[in-house]
Each structure stands twice: as C-alpha cells, then as structure tokens.
Amino acid sequence: MTERAHGLFxxxxxxxxEGAARLPSYMRDxxxxxxxxxxxxxxxxxxxxxxxxxxLFRAIPRQDVKPLARRLIxxxxxxxxxxxxxxxxxxxxxxxxxxxxxxxKVVEAAAHRMARSRVIGRPVxxxxxxxxxYCHTAMAHRETEQFRVLFLDRKNVLIADEEQARxxxxxxxxxxxxxxxxxxxxxxxxxxxxxxxxxxxPTPSEADVAMTxxxxxxxxxxxxxxxxxxxxxxxRELSFRSAGLI
Numbered sequence: 001m002t003e004r005a006h007g008l009f010x011x012x013x014x015x016x017x018e019g020a021a022r023l024p025s026y027m028r029d030x031x032x033x034x035x036x037x038x039x040x041x042x043x044x045x046x047x048x049x050x051x052x053x054x055x056l057f058r059a060i061p062r063q064d065v066k067p068l069a070r071r072l073i074x075x076x077x078x079x080x081x082x083x084x085x086x087x088x089x090x091x092x093x094x095x096x097x098x099x100x101x102x103x104x105k106v107v108e109a110a111a112h113r114m115a116r117s118r119v120i121g122r123p124v125x126x127x128x129x130x131x132x133x134y135c136h137t138a139m140a141h142r143e144t145e146q147f148r149v150l151f152l153d154r155k156n157v158l159i160a161d162e163e164q165a166r167x168x169x170x171x172x173x174x175x176x177x178x179x180x181x182x183x184x185x186x187x188x189x190x191x192x193x194x195x196x197x198x199x200x201x202p203t204p205s206e207a208d209v210a211m212t213x214x215x216x217x218x219x220x221x222x223x224x225x226x227x228x229x230x231x232x233x234x235x236r237e238l239s240f241r242s243a244g245l246i
Contacts, residue, residue, distance in 0.1 A: 027064055031057060048079035055107055059099040068095040083108045084141035112138050116161065124156050124192065124227075131158070131192075132230070132237060139196035139232045147174050147195040151188035152227070160186050174211050176218040183224050191219060193229040202233035209245055216246055 034054055037045050046054075049069040056065035072082045075093055082090075083104055090101045115134040119127055131150075139146055151160040162182065165173050174195075183191060193215060197203075204212075208231065216226040229240040240246045 030066075048082075049073050051079055052082060055103055056100060059103040068093075068100070072096065078141075080141040081143075083111070084143075086143065089143070120158050120161065122158060124150070124152055124158050135194050135230055135232050135237065139194065140234055142196055143198055145195055145198060147193070149179055149182065150192040150194060151183055151186045152190040152192070153187070154189045156190060156227075159188060174215070176211075176215040179215055180218045180222055180224065183219070184222065188224065190225040190227050191215070192227050194232065195230075196232040200234035202231040202236060202238040204231055204238060204240070204243075204245065209240075212240055212246060 031053075034046070034050055038051075038054060043051055049066070052069040052072060053065050056069055060068070072090075072093055073079070076082045076085050076089075085104075087101050087105070090096050090104060091098070112134075115130075115137040118130040119134050122130075124131055135148075139148070146163060147165045148161060148163050150158055151162070153159050164179060164182075165175075179191070179193075193212065195208075208229075212226075212229045215229075219226050226246060227241065229246065231238045231240075
C-alpha cells in the first residue's frame with residue numbers, strides 16, 4: 001500500500017486536478033462528509049473508527065482507509081489504544097506502514113504535550129484534576145507498564161516529569177536509589193510516583209505497596225516528601241494517599 005503525507009482538512013483531493021482524477025468520487029464524497037461532520041459536531045459526533053479515518057486521510061490520500069481504520073480498532077480495542085500502540089505493533093497491522101505510524105504518533109505526541117502544558121510549572125495541589133488527566137492521557141492506554149516520577153519544588157510546583165522505567169504487561173523494575181538520586185539532581189523537595197496497570201484495574205499489588213514504601217523510606221532519609229503514588233487504570237486511578245497506603 002502506497003503512503004504519502006497529505007493535509008487533513010485541506011481541499012487538495014477536491015481541487016488538485018491530477019489527484020482528484022485519481023480519487024473516486026464516492027471516496028471524495030465520503031471524506032467530505034466526515035470532515036463536515038467533524039467540523040460541525042466534533043469528535044463526539046463520530047465513532048472511533050471514523051475519527052481514526054480522519055487521521056489516516058493524511059497518511060493514505062489515494063485509497064479507502066475505512067478497512068484499515070476498522071482493522072486497527074479491532075486489533076487494539078479503541079481509538080486511544082490505537083494512538084498509544086507501540087510502533088512495532090502498529091507496523092504489524094496489514095496496511096499500516098511508516099506513514100500511518102507517523103501520523104498516529106504525531107497525534108499521540110500532540111495530546112501528551114497539550115495535557116502536560118496544563119500541569120508543568122504549576123502548583124500540583126491546585127491543579128490536581130489536570131494532573132490526573134495528564135497521567136491518564138500519557139499512560140492509561142499503554143500495553144506495558146511504565147513508571148514515572150513527578151518532581152516538585154518547595155512550593156509543590158511541578159518542575160519535572162520523567163519516565164524512570166518501562167516493563168512488561170504486569171511488572172516494571174523500580175530502583176528507589178535512582179529515584180532519590182534524580183530528585184537530588186533536580187533539587188526537588190517532593191515526589192509523586194505514577195505507574196499504569198495495562199490490565200485496566202488500578203488495584204495495587206503487594207509488590208506495588210512494598211516498592212512505594214521503599215521509595216518513601218529512601219526519600220524520608222534525605223528530607224524529600226513522597227506525596228502520593230497514583231496507579232492509572234483504563235478508566236480510573238487509585239491514590240495511595242487517599243487509600244491510606246502511605
């Protein structure tokens with residue numbers, strides 16, 4: 001399948017002469033209808049596979065992308081999981097080559113950057129819901145575990161958000177010494193730990209609790225506060241602080 005970059009909401013397909021001649025009228029009409037429906041009603045007016053089609057128009061301007069959109073949804077489950085899927089798994093889907101993978105990863109990066117901009121450099125306690133939204137955007141739909149640390153200054157302003165480790169579907173290695181060492185390098189006064197459960201259930205395991213306590217003890221020894229540990233599931237999160245686990 002030939003892939004080329006193309007404008008998503010441009011009129012190239014309709015007015016570009018040679019390109020318009022190669023694009024069947026039924027396909028031009030279908031794409032026009034989807035674009036108009038999106039512009040008038042937004043994403044809420046469209047099922048996942050149609051929203052995905054809009055993204056795929058850019059990567060595959062000369063072919064019907066509906067079958068690929070449905071194939072991606074069937075493979076990964078929903079729009080969010082398609083966008084968050086690893087590159088190697090995206091490329092393994094028939095019809096999804098490098099151009100498709102690039103468009104999907106650009107959408108993912110844009111979503112992450114927008115969500116991150118709402119929390120970085122701001123007091124965490126006054127923007128907690130935005131922080132939780134950011135964690136969900138960045139981690140809830142991943143297929144493997146990821147461990148992140150949010151570093152705060154003395155005023156609880158978020159000064160850094162860093163991925164510390166990646167793991168398997170049910171385990172990620174965490175080294176408390178490295179977490180605390182990085183906090184000292186950043187001159188951080190407090191931490192929030194965040195990791196995801198690809199199963200979708202944010203209930204902490206015994207290993208999660210034990211690891212959290214090891215990080216807390218290592219931080220305490222150096223005067224660094226562990227504010228919380230969030231476990232992010234597909235549709236909800238668990239706060240160790242709220243659950244009385246720290």
